[in-house]
Amino acid sequence: MPKVAQGTGMPAGAPPRGSRRGPLSAAVGVFGELFLTAGVVLLLFVAWQLWWTNLDAGRTQEAAVEHALEGFSAGPPAEPAEGPALEGDTFAVLYVPRFGEDFARPVAAGVGLDVLNTLGIGHYPETQMPGEKGNFAVAAHRQTYGEAFRDIHKLREGDLVYVQTAKGFYTYAYRSTQIVHPSSSEVLAPVPGRPGKEPSEAVLTMTSCDPPFTTKMRIIAVSVLESFTPAADGPPVAIADTVAQARK
């Protein structure tokens, strides 16, 4: 720190050293310090985005999962539960063993930044709900704010993705990944990539940024509904530990 270097070795009560410098040199000095400060602040901003936001979001998302699971165990909600959820309502929990043994994240309604920057995973409101024929499409950050889909590119054929709602557990099997332009909204269609076509299967579409640390393109991972486990039967064996842990 410059202030330490310049301030050491001065006898207490000495006249301010600045008075020995000309006004121009003093002004240049202040400018220099301001520029250095601006540089440090920008670096801090990057640190905040890449690191600090994860701390905040991590706590929020953990609490949201716990809260959602409590709600689920209180029994299935009074029908009809199919109505459009309020933006920011956590209605599901996503488990992806490939993303980590303890990966359990809340899925909230809406893909506004107020959802993605706090709860993490947001559901595109125009798309279908878990288990419904059509496309259950969700978005999340690849970096920052909990970076729920940081490892989305690591999904391999055979990987299973679990969606828990009040009704039970939907098991999706990962099928394919593609990189598309941010405007390619056809991937959100009931049959991904074929807008207007009548869906015959239930798919899960996860979207995030690509390449990492940019927003140039979008990475799309599609999985297909394989099975459904009613809540009464308990979680599928593969995620039993994760569910128990998330519930605390």
Added chain:
Amino acid sequence: MYAWIFRHLPGPLWLRLLISVLLVGLVILVLMEYVFPWANQFVPWTDSTIGMVLPR
């Protein structure tokens, strides 16, 4: 500027160093908790969604 602030801190050298560290820490905390979250709304590179207009 920083030298001027440092000279005007009270106490012996060790105390002034301590105060400086605390001040720097405080500034960083204020930036992280209040300034950056606010400034973030002007940053264009946080979008991870697909265009919202759905073809029907």
